[in-house]
Amino acid sequence: xxxxxTGIRGFAGRHLARLGSLLGWTVQGTSRHPGPPIPxxxxxxxxxESWVPESCQGPDALLKEFQPDAxxxxxxxxxxxxxxxxxxxxWKANFDGTRALLNSILLxxxxxxxxxGGTGLIYGTPALAGAKSRETDPLCPPNAYAASKSCADxxxxxxxxxxxxxxxxARPFNHIGPGQSSKFAVSSFxxxxxxxxxxxxxxxxxxxxxxxxxxxxxxRDIVRGYTDLIxxxxxxxxxxxxxxxxxxxxxxxxxxxxxxxxxxxxLADPSLFRKSDPxxxxxxxxxxxxxxxxxxxxxxxxxxxxxxxxxxxRSDSELIHPFTxxx
Numbered sequence: 569x570x571x572x573x574t575g576i577r578g579f580a581g582r583h584l585a586r587l588g589s590l591l592g593w594t595v596q597g598t599s600r601h602p603g604p605p606i607p608x609x610x611x612x613x614x615x616x617e618s619w620v621p622e623s624c625q626g627p628d629a630l631l632k633e634f635q636p637d638a639x640x641x642x643x644x645x646x647x648x649x650x651x652x653x654x655x656x657x658x659w660k661a662n663f664d665g666t667r668a669l670l671n672s673i674l675l676x677x678x679x680x681x682x683x684x685g686g687t688g689l690i691y692g693t694p695a696l697a698g699a700k701s702r703e704t705d706p707l708c709p710p711n712a713y714a715a716s717k718s719c720a721d722x723x724x725x726x727x728x729x730x731x732x733x734x735x736x737x738a739r740p741f742n743h744i745g746p747g748q749s750s751k752f753a754v755s756s757f758x759x760x761x762x763x764x765x766x767x768x769x770x771x772x773x774x775x776x777x778x779x780x781x782x783x784x785x786x787x788r789d790i791v792r793g794y795t796d797l798i799x800x801x802x803x804x805x806x807x808x809x810x811x812x813x814x815x816x817x818x819x820x821x822x823x824x825x826x827x828x829x830x831x832x833x834x835l836a837d838p839s840l841f842r843k844s845d846p847x848x849x850x851x852x853x854x855x856x857x858x859x860x861x862x863x864x865x866x867x868x869x870x871x872x873x874x875x876x877x878x879x880x881x882r883s884d885s886e887l888i889h890p891f892t893x894x895x
Contacts, residue, residue, distance in 0.1 A: 569593040571798070572636035574621070574669065575643030576606065576614060579748050580685065584640060584791040585614050591795060596634055598627055598643060619643070621665020622657055626672025635677055638798045641669055642685040645713070654712025662716035663723065670727045670735075681734045682724070683797050688741035688783070688808055690718040693846040698814070700852035703739070703806045710846060721806070734803040738794060741810035741851040745787035745871050746878040754784070754820055755875065761828045762879040763887040771832040778818040778836065781848040783810040786866035796860035810851025811864050823869060827876050 571588045575581045576597025588595045589608035597606065598619035605613035619627040621643050631639075645661040666684065673680050691701040692708035707722075709715040727733040748755040753776060763769045793809040801807060825831055856862050879887065 569638065569798070570634060570636045571595050572630070572634060572639045573597040573614075574619065574627075574639065574641045575599070576616065577603075578642055578646070579745075580743065580787055580791055581642045582606075582747060583745070583787050584642070584794055587788075587791050587795060589614070596630070596636070598630065600643075621662075621668070622660040624660060624664045624668050626668040626670075628672050628676055631672050631680070632676040636680055638681045638683065639669070639673065639677075640683045640685060640794050640798070641666065644685070644717070652712065654716060658712060659716050662713070663719045666720040667723055670723065670731075670733055674727070674731055674733055678733070681736065681798060681803065683736045683738055683794055683801070684721065684724045685794070686721045686737055686739045686806075687714060687717050688739045688810060688849060688851050689714040690721060690739065691849075694848070694850070698848050698850065700812065700850045701808065702852045703808055703855055725804070725806075728804045736797050736801040736803055737806040738797060739806055739808045739851075740790045740793065741783040741785060741808070741849060743785050743787045743790040744875065745866075746874050748787070748875065753817060754872075755879075757817075757821060757824055758872070758875045758879050759882075759887060761824050761830060761832070762876065762882070764830055764832060765828055765880070766884065766887060768884055768888045771830065772835050773821065773832040774835050774837050775817070775821070776837065777845075778821060778834070779816060779847070780845060781814040781816045781850070783813065783849055783851045784815055784820075784868055784871070785809065785811045785864050786871040789864040789866055792865075793856060793860075793862050796862045797856070800860040801856075802859065805855075805859075807856040807859070808851045808853045809856060809862070810853050811868075812851055812853055813868075814848055814850045815868060820868075820872070823872050824876070827869075827873055 595614040602618040645658045692710045724735040750756040750759045
């Protein structure tokens with residue numbers, strides 16, 4: 569199996585590259601910035617090629633030469649906090665970049681299977697409070713990030729129906745785990761707890777809305793979902809990926825108090841609240857389970873402990889930025 573991962577240096581991309589290597593696949597990847605090969609498992613390496621989705625040009629030469637059996641498209645602007653209609657860069661990366669990739673596949677590697685890395689956020693608030701979102705539900709993206717991914721999702725289906733490109737649309741819900749940026753809530757909480765544990769900041773946790781509920785899944789389970797879809801998914805279909813369990817951010821903080829042994833003051837920052845965000849996001853993942861047998865293997869406590877260990881191995885400067893040391 570020849571696997572190409574766009575955005576291989578990203579959070580999910582790095583985990584997917586390692587898993588592909590363990591499966592014995594030949595892995596290559598793209599990044600916005602060129603660089604040396606990426607070390608993988610068992611002494612293997614992933615060749616790294618430069619591709620900038622915002623350029624609106626596809627990776628023609630790479631596809632023509634590598635002829636991947638599968639492409640997992642993860643290169644994107646992935647932060648959901650974009651305000652208003654979003655920046656031009658966000659739309660170029662998430663929509664125009666996907667369109668350019670589809671065109672390149674059509675012209676240079678038409679037999680390739682494309683797994684589009686979308687998001688469960690495109691469903692928005694369910695019609696019934698607390699209901700699980702299904703692949704057949706209408707798309708109602710609540711913010712610019714989700715809107716750009718929704719448009720790209722629909723472009724992929726258009727490419728399948730009208731150009732015959734073999735596309736599977738994956739819709740993962742919130743995934744967390746080692747290596748995640750602290751731009752995202754759970755990783756931000758863990759980083760702050762680690763900085764407190766080291767005595768680098770005072771015992772105050774800065775949060776957004778802890779009353780929101782999310783469907784958290786370990787990133788290592790999500791990337792296994794991608795490989796399961798490569799092997800057993802049906803082109804032209806969309807597949808949710810999530811735990812099916814709604815957990816409040818308040819509960820996540822409680823778990824982190826237990827893991828760290830700390831009881832910080834909670835300071836809710838109004839600037840971190842996003843009024844457009846659904847109160848509850850929850851996945852119905854029966855479709856991928858029935859098709860491939862995929863089920864999450866990591867529970868939330870295991871994932872949080874691994875994320876805690878990850879941040880506790882970081883340098884002091886990584887832990888306190890952008891906080892001011894308070895010794």
